[in-house]
Amino acid sequence: MNYLKEDAIAALSTTAGKSAIAVIRLSGENSFQIIDKIFKTHSKPEQQVKHGYITDGIEKKDEVLCTFFKAPHTYTGENLVEIAAHGNPVIINEILNLLYKNGARPAEPGEFTYRAFLNGKMDLAEAEAVCALITSKTEMSAKAALNSLSGEFSSKIKNIRDAVTNLIAFMEANLDHPDEDIMFLSHTEKLSRLDSCTKDVQNLLNSHKTGKILQHGIKVAIIGKPNAGKSSLLNAILGKNRVIVTDIAGTTTDTVEETIDCCGIPLTITDTAGIRDHAENLIEILGQEKTRETVCKADILIWVFDSASETDCNDVKIADFLKKSDLNIPIICALNKSDLPPLLSSSLLNRENKAEVKISAKTGVGIADLLDEIIKIAGFSESQNDYLMINSRHFILLQNTLESLIRTKQAIYAKDADEIACFEALNAQTALNEILGINVKQDILDTIFSTFCIGK
Ligand SMILES: Nc1nc2c(ncn2[C@@H]2O[C@H](COP(=O)(O)OP(=O)(O)O)[C@@H](O)[C@H]2O)c(=O)[nH]1
Numbered sequence: 001m002n003y004l005k006e007d008a009i010a011a012l013s014t015t016a017g018k019s020a021i022a023v024i025r026l027s028g029e030n031s032f033q034i035i036d037k038i039f040k041t042h043s044k045p046e047q048q049v050k051h052g053y054i055t056d057g058i059e060k061k062d063e064v065l066c067t068f069f070k071a072p073h074t075y076t077g078e079n080l081v082e083i084a085a086h087g088n089p090v091i092i093n094e095i096l097n098l099l100y101k102n103g104a105r106p107a108e109p110g111e112f113t114y115r116a117f118l119n120g121k122m123d124l125a126e127a128e129a130v131c132a133l134i135t136s137k138t139e140m141s142a143k144a145a146l147n148s149l150s151g152e153f154s155s156k157i158k159n160i161r162d163a164v165t166n167l168i169a170f171m172e173a174n175l176d177h178p179d180e181d182i183m184f185l186s187h188t189e190k191l192s193r194l195d196s197c198t199k200d201v202q203n204l205l206n207s208h209k210t211g212k213i214l215q216h217g218i219k220v221a222i223i224g225k226p227n228a229g230k231s232s233l234l235n236a237i238l239g240k241n242r243v244i245v246t247d248i249a250g251t252t253t254d255t256v257e258e259t260i261d262c263c264g265i266p267l268t269i270t271d272t273a274g275i276r277d278h279a280e281n282l283i284e285i286l287g288q289e290k291t292r293e294t295v296c297k298a299d300i301l302i303w304v305f306d307s308a309s310e311t312d313c314n315d316v317k318i319a320d321f322l323k324k325s326d327l328n329i330p331i332i333c334a335l336n337k338s339d340l341p342p343l344l345s346s347s348l349l350n351r352e353n354k355a356e357v358k359i360s361a362k363t364g365v366g367i368a369d370l371l372d373e374i375i376k377i378a379g380f381s382e383s384q385n386d387y388l389m390i391n392s393r394h395f396i397l398l399q400n401t402l403e404s405l406i407r408t409k410q411a412i413y414a415k416d417a418d419e420i421a422c423f424e425a426l427n428a429q430t431a432l433n434e435i436l437g438i439n440v441k442q443d444i445l446d447t448i449f450s451t452f453c454i455g456k
C-alpha cells in the first residue's frame, strides 16, 4: 500500500449517496494552504468553523462549513480540515477533484486512522477498535468497541507488558551481576508476579469469545422437514410476517436471512427450504442444496420438529444428513406445535450435543426460551461487565504471550535456566507490544488498514 506520509490526503468520510450533509476530510501539513485556494469565506480568521463557498475560481460549487483543526491536536495529528458540504455525489466529486487539482491526493483505505496511529494519536488496538465501532451491529457491541477505542483494552495490555518488562529488568540484572544482590528478586516473588500476569492474560483470552460474538454475531440456521414450522418460527422470532407460511410442503424454496438484536447480540437467522426424501422439482432441489450450504456456515442449528406428528422418513433423512456431514455444530431441537397434542417419539433426539426446547411458533410459547438457549450455547458470558473487542489478531498474540509466560515459569523452576527464562519473558513482551502496534511488520499494518473503508 502506498502510504506516503508527506502528501495531503482527502476523501469523503461519510457514506456516499444523497444526504443533507456530507463530510470531506483533508489531512496533511499543507492542508490549510490547499483549502485556501478553493474556499472563500467572510468568517473571522480566528473562527475554527468558517462559513463560505467552495469555488474553482470562476463559479461557486457549494456553500459549506469548514472546520479547521491545527496539528497536533487533531484526529490524524496533522493539520486537518473537515468540509461539511451538501450530500450530493455530483457536488462531492467536484469538491474532491478541486482538492486533488490543488495538491491533495485521494486517501487510501484507512489512511486517516493509519496516520493517527503513526503520529501516536492511538495505538494499533485502538485503531482496530475504530473499525469495530463503525461496523458494530448492536448497542452492546458498539459499547464494547468504544471501550477498546477509549483505551481500556490497551491499558490492560500495557499494565501486563510493564509488569513483564519489570520482571525482565530484574532477571537481566541477575544475569549481568550474579554476585550483587541489590537487584535481587526471590524465586517466589518472580513466580508470584508471573502468576499475576498469566491470570490477567487468561482473563483477556476468556473475553475473546464474548467480544467475537458481539462483533460478528451468531449465525443460526433453521432446518427441518417441510411443514415443521420453520418459516413460522422465523416469523415468530422477528415478530412479523417475513416469510410465506402455508400448509403446502415445499413453500420455502430459497434461504431467507434476517438479523435481529437479541439482548445486544446480533443474531443472524436463516430460514431454509425443508429437507425431504423426494424433492418435487428443480427449484426445490436447488433450495435444498442451499440449505446444506447454509448449515455448513452456521454456528448453531435449530432443528424444527412437528411435535404433533410422528417422526417420519424426512426426519430420518435430516438425521442422516447431519450425521454424514460430521458437522461439529451445536443443535437445538425445537419441538414445535406444542399447542397441539404431542405425538412425536423422541428416538431421533437422543444424541449428545443437543438441547431441547418446546415451542409453538403459532402462539409464541417457548420462543424466549429458545433465544436464551442460543445465547447460552454460543458461550456468551453475561458476567463480564466491561466488554472488550478482542479480535483474532489480539487473541493469537495473547495466546503466544500465555505460552511464553508458562515457559518462563518452567525455566525459573529449572536450575541454571535464567537465560531461557529471560528469553521467554522477552517473547511475551514482544507479543504484547505487537498488540499495541509496536515493532509490527509493515505487511501486517497494510493488511489491517486495508480492511478499513476509504475516508476512515
Ligand atoms: N398449530 C400450529 N401450527 C403451526 C405452528 N407452526 C407452524 N404451523 C403451521 O404449520 C404449517 C407449515 O408451517 P411453515 O412455517 O410454512 O413450515 P415450514 O415448511 O417448515 O417452513 C402452516 O400451516 C403453519 O400455520 C404451531 O406452532 N402450531
Ligand SMILES: [Mg+2]
Pocket: 230, 231, 232, 244, 251, 252, 272, 274
Ligand atoms: Mg418454510
